[in-house]
Amino acid sequence: MTDELGKSIFERSHCPIACALDYLGDKWSLLIIRDLLLGKKRYQEIMASPERIATNILADRLKKLEAAGLVIQQAYQQKPVRYEYILTKKGEDLRPVLEALVKWGKAYFPGTTVFKSHE
16 A cells, blocks of 8 residues: 555555554544544644643644645744644544544444534
8 A cells, every 4th residue: 555645654454444444543633634624634632632742743634634635734924833723624524433423432432422523
């Protein structure tokens, strides 16, 4: 399997679930996607999420999500340069996956709370 840049990436097998987990199977990636789907765009907004991701892990996951074609980085300020993160179509297409996880989580983890849009 290759990424959008044609670089070879590690894959466990040709199973679509295994391939998706190669990108999204860590503790943080889907939570970052969740925050972006809810309207967060800036690094500090994502940092403010209740899971309290460490800065080095957030920076690493954003780079990985960008390399996977799920997120793009876009400058919103020039001096100093600051970036926001925007989901690509590929990233946006994870919305029904997260909605299914919310439905499953609400059914099997009573008392959990669904986050609302950031906007």
